[in-house]
Amino acid sequence: MEFALLGWPDDEHPLRLDYREFAYAGKFVMTSTGKAVVGDDGVVAAAAFDDDRTDSDTLCIRYITVRRDRQGEGLGPRLLRFVRERARERGYERVTIAANNPYSYEASYRAGFCFTGEEAGIAELTLEWPGDRSTERYQSGLSVFSERDLSADEGAFLAAKLDSEPPAVVDPPG
Known part of the structure; x- marks a missing residue:
């Protein structure tokens, strides 16, 4: 299983996912978010992220999706950890996600x-790294x-x- 950072938000990297296999597939076509993926023979999980609008030291993971037939294998948490580590290496002090x-x-x-x-958005709980x-x-x-x-x-x-x-x-x- 290979984890890859396709680009940061400024890199304008679209990603096309099959809407029948991935939730939120349409959100990954946007070029205003960074992307990271997990793949073996094609993409099996993807994350989209960008800078927090109010805090330049914070990266917000906006969407994460795992192909329906691969859910439950722990790919989502491992991809989140991968993005979190790349953000830390890039100098972000905080990473957030809403569940x-x-x-x-x-x-x-x-x-x-x-x-x-x-809580944020519509019934979303805000999580952060690092935290309590x-x-x-x-x-x-x-x-x-x-x-x-x-x-x-x-x-x-x-x-x-x-x-x-x-x-x-x-x-x-x-």
């Missing part, structure tokens, strides 16, 4: 992100999801995580 469901929240935690205690990885902070984000209308699978996933410690951070790719 709108328990799965993306957990994946972000596995990449080393932490709930800030803030305490059990209390982790559980406070999960409790926000527990108050929402979730699918049966999301509800079962969330129920299994309540009263647990934050997940371990995945090893960096490569």
